[in-house]
Every structure is written in structure tokens, then in C-alpha cells.
Amino acid sequence: MKSDEQLMAAYVAGDVSAFDELFRRYAPMLLRVIGRQMRSPDDARDLVQQTFLQLHRARHDFDPSARVRPWLFTIALNLKREHFRRVLRRPEAPLELDGRSDPRVPPHDPTRSEVAQAVRSAIDGLPPDRREVILLHWFEGLSFPEIAELVGASVSAVKVRAHRGYVALRKELEPPSGNPRRPDGIGDRS
Amino acid sequence: MNCGEIRALLVEGTLPTGAAVDAHLRECAACGELLADGALLGRQMPAIGPEPVDAGVEALLGEMHAKLETDRGLSGYLRARSTPLRLVLALLGAALLVLSQLLFARRPDLELYPLGAMVSVLVSYALLLGSTLAVDLRPLQRAPPPRWLWIGLVASALIVPLVIAAGPQVHTAHALANRGAGADLIPRALRCFLYGGLLAVPLLLLVFALDRREHRSWPSLLLAAASGGLAANLSLQCHCPITHPFHLLAGHVTIAVALLFAYAVIGAVRMGRARNGWPA
Numbered sequence: 001m002k003s004d005e006q007l008m009a010a011y012v013a014g015d016v017s018a019f020d021e022l023f024r025r026y027a028p029m030l031l032r033v034i035g036r037q038m039r040s041p042d043d044a045r046d047l048v049q050q051t052f053l054q055l056h057r058a059r060h061d062f063d064p065s066a067r068v069r070p071w072l073f074t075i076a077l078n079l080k081r082e083h084f085r086r087v088l089r090r091p092e093a094p095l096e097l098d099g100r101s102d103p104r105v106p107p108h109d110p111t112r113s114e115v116a117q118a119v120r121s122a123i124d125g126l127p128p129d130r131r132e133v134i135l136l137h138w139f140e141g142l143s144f145p146e147i148a149e150l151v152g153a154s155v156s157a158v159k160v161r162a163h164r165g166y167v168a169l170r171k172e173l174e175p176p177s178g179n180p181r182r183p184d185g186i187g188d189r190s
Numbered sequence: 191m192n193c194g195e196i197r198a199l200l201v202e203g204t205l206p207t208g209a210a211v212d213a214h215l216r217e218c219a220a221c222g223e224l225l226a227d228g229a230l231l232g233r234q235m236p237a238i239g240p241e242p243v244d245a246g247v248e249a250l251l252g253e254m255h256a257k258l259e260t261d262r263g264l265s266g267y268l269r270a271r272s273t274p275l276r277l278v279l280a281l282l283g284a285a286l287l288v289l290s291q292l293l294f295a296r297r298p299d300l301e302l303y304p305l306g307a308m309v310s311v312l313v314s315y316a317l318l319l320g321s322t323l324a325v326d327l328r329p330l331q332r333a334p335p336p337r338w339l340w341i342g343l344v345a346s347a348l349i350v351p352l353v354i355a356a357g358p359q360v361h362t363a364h365a366l367a368n369r370g371a372g373a374d375l376i377p378r379a380l381r382c383f384l385y386g387g388l389l390a391v392p393l394l395l396l397v398f399a400l401d402r403r404e405h406r407s408w409p410s411l412l413l414a415a416a417s418g419g420l421a422a423n424l425s426l427q428c429h430c431p432i433t434h435p436f437h438l439l440a441g442h443v444t445i446a447v448a449l450l451f452a453y454a455v456i457g458a459v460r461m462g463r464a465r466n467g468w469p470a
Contacts, residue, residue, distance in 0.1 A: 166223035
């Protein structure tokens with residue numbers, strides 16, 4: 001299997017199938033990462049298309065000694081930030097829940113739906129840099145060195161953002177004192 | 191044990207325990223938060239399940255190909271050039287404007303104009319124009335310019351011509367130097383305003399063709415307008431023999447003001463449409 005960098009070099013040389021392969025590799029991941037922060041799936045799809053359009057237009061800017069993944073993700077994250085500045089009244093304003101239940105939670109599980117909504121709301125309330133790191137760390141399962149490369153920060157900075165993000169989430173999701181909530185599924189740690 | 195393994199256990203509903211977990215928690219404060227307080231957070235995060243696999247990637251790729259098909263022609267070619275080459279092309283475009291005036295419409299008082307003053311004005315405009323174009327054509331894989339930078343450049347595109355125009359009159363040696371004052375002010379100023387504005391149009395079109403963005407942001411719109419204003423003033427500096435401050439203020443400086451206003455209106459309309467979900 002060709003590496004991302006080999007595919008990029010092939011595309012710069014004119015091989016269109018290399019672009020298709022890069023698209024198939026990264027479009028699903030970008031759709032997930034961007035989609036969690038967008039109002040609608042159509043906005044996420046539009047941003048993913050713009051990302052690859054920029055990859056196409058900027059292909060002669062690509063440094064053959066660099067890695068494709070962080071380059072591509074930087075473009076996607078910059079486009080996402082520009083989108084929020086253009087569409088929303090404040091940059092990266094947290095999206096308001098519209099009251100619909102989370103479509104990914106089984107409809108017969110209202111408790112889980114409430115928890116999902118609370119978690120989503122808490123994540124949306126995070127500052128953008130911490131939200132990005134949490135999304136990549138928890139939902140995409142990337143390691144801190146990988147996240148650091150994607151967002152263009154040091155590993156220690158990314159770890160600090162993740163820690164502070166999780167601290168904020170835990171505070172936000174703490175039940176009122178004297179009423180511990182015990183979601184299903186996990187045994188006691190004893 | 192690593193973060194991914196701890197996460198996998200939490201997602202399947204198992205509370206991570208053991209020496210390997212403890213060793214990881216000693217190094218990873220983030221996972222420590224997930225498992226703190228009886229794994230309060232770690233129990234709740236899995237409530238947001240995995241995203242459904244998007245079966246529409248092939249359809250999206252098809253739409254992508256259609257988009258790439260429309261990205262051809264001269265603008266497609268220009269946008270795909272490397273960033274250094276795009277900048278050189280934009281600067282060449284500005285240089286051609288200046289050259290066209292020096293060759294075919296040179297100011298008749300050029301020999302009388304103090305050399306030091308002429309060089310400083312041209313160099314100031316050229317440096318500012320080069321900086322504005324460099325920031326405007328910045329590629330998207332680089333961090334966007336800080337706010338102070340693009341606002342400073344746009345403000346300078348207004349302030350520098352204003353300072354040059356409002357300063358002491360450089361010379362009155364030529365018969366035409368004081369034209370454009372008094373009753374002649376408006377007709378002469380309008381003539382230079384329109385002439386300079388028309389001179390800026392090719393550069394504005396070139397910058398538009400070189401810009402890779404699909405949706406222009408405020409900084410890129412205003413930087414493009416500032417470039418046009420600077421190019422117009424630079425060209426008029428090589429063409430117009432009138433040195434009277436009133437004429438320079440009314441006929442030269444106003445070009446940048448008008449362009450910035452026009453681009454601001456365009457930007458406001460487009461962003462209003464974007465916020466309402468209408469096509470840009």
C-alpha cells in the first residue's frame with residue numbers, strides 16, 4: 001500500500017487516481033471530526049470538499065519532505081474556523097442543541113440519550129482549542145503526538161489542553177452534590 | 191497500557207484497573223480525569239456512540255471530481271501555482287501597471303520632481319503593496335494572519351497615501367503642479383479617481399484569479415481592496431503631474447477609500463447570505 005506521501009507525489013506528477021485514494025483515506029475521518037461541530041451534515045460535506053479542493057490547488061506548495069496528514073488537517077481546521085467566523089455571529093460559538101434526540105442513541109434508551117445530550121452540550125461549551133483536542137483524542141482515538149502534529153502544537157501543549165478540557169467536562173457533568181448519577185454498564189472500581 | 195486502550199475499555203463498559211493502568215495514569219493527566227471520581231467522566235463519554243459509517247464517500251468523491259472539472263482554465267492554472275510564484279505574478283502585475291505609465295503616460299514634471307521624495311514615495315507604496323499581497327495570497331495550510339497584521343496593512347493602505355497627500359507640496363515648478371485646486375478641483379479629481387480606479391482593475395482581477403479561497407473572508411476582501419488602492423496610487427504617482435494636496439486627497443486617496451467601501455459592502459452582503467443559508 002502506498003504511503004500518503006507517495007500518493008501526494010504521484011498526484012503532483014499528474015496521477016488522478018492518487019487523489020482519489022487520498023480522498024477515500026481521509027474524507028471519512030474529516031467528515032467525522034468536522035461533522036461533530038457543524039450545524040448540518042451538508043456543511044461538513046462542503047468543508048471536506050473545500051479541504052480537498054485546497055489540496056488540489058496547493059499541490060505545488062506541498063513540501064515532499066513533509067507529511068500529508070498534518071498538512072491536510074491544518075487546511076481542514078483553518079477552513080472550519082473561517083466557516084464559523086463567516087456563518088456564526090461569534091467565532092466558534094458553541095452550537096446550541098436544538099432539542100432533538102441524538103440520532104445515534106437508540107430511541108428506547110431515554111437515559112442514555114439524556115447523558116449523550118449532556119456530554120455533547122458540555123463538549124460544545126469548551127474553548128475551541130480544547131474541544132478540538134478532546135474530539136481527536138476521545139472520538140478519533142489519536143495519540144497525543146499525532147494530535148500535536150495535526151493541530152500544529154507541541155505534545156506537552158496538547159496534553160495540557162486535553163487535561164484542562166477533561167477537567168472542565170468533569171466539572172460540567174458532575175451531578176449536584178448528594179445525588180451521584182451512575183450510568184449503566186461499568187462495574188465498580190473496587 | 192495507553193490512552194486508546196483505556197478508552198476502548200470504557201467504551202465497552204469495563205472500568206480499567208490494574209498495575210498497567212496505574213502506571214499510565216502516573217504519566218497521563220488526561221486519562222486521570224477520565225477515571226477520577228469513580229470514572230464519572232469515563233462512564234459518560236461513551237454515551238455519544240461512534241459515528242455511523244458514511245456510505246456517501248463515493249458520491250462525495252464524484253461531486254469532488256465535478257468541482258475539479260470546473261477548476262480549469264486560466265484561473266484554475268493560476269490558483270494551482272505555488273505560493274511564491276503566485277506572489278511573483280501579482281507583483282509583476284503591479285510592476286506592469288507602473289511600467290505602462292512610465293512608458294506611455296509618464297508625468298511631464300518627472301525631471302522636476304525631487305528624486306529623494308519620488309524614490310521614498312515609490313518605495314513606500316511598493317513595500318506596502320508587496321506586504322499586502324503576501325498576506326492576502328497566504329496559503330490555507332498556514333495559520334491565518336493575526337488580526338493586528340491585516341488590520342494594520344489595510345489601515346496603512348489608507349494612511350500612507352493620506353500622509354503623502356497631506357504633506358508639504360513637493361514642488362510647484364511645473365505649470366501643471368497647482369492645477370486641480372479651486373474651481374478645477376472636482377473635475378480633475380474625478381478624472382484621476384476614474385483613471386486610477388481603472389488602472390487598479392487588472393490587478394484586482396489578477397489577485398482574484400490567484401486567490402485559492404472558495405469563500406472570501408473579511409481579511410482577504412479588505413486586503414484585496416487595499417492592494418487595488420495602493421496599485422492605483424502607485425500608478426498615479428508615475429502619471430499625474432498635479433502636486434496640490436487638495437487634488438491628491440480628492441482624486442488619489444479616495445480610490446482606496448472607495449475600493450474598501452465597495453469590498454466591505456460585498457463582504458457584508460455575502461456573509462449575510464451565508465448566515466441565512468443562502469448561496470454566497
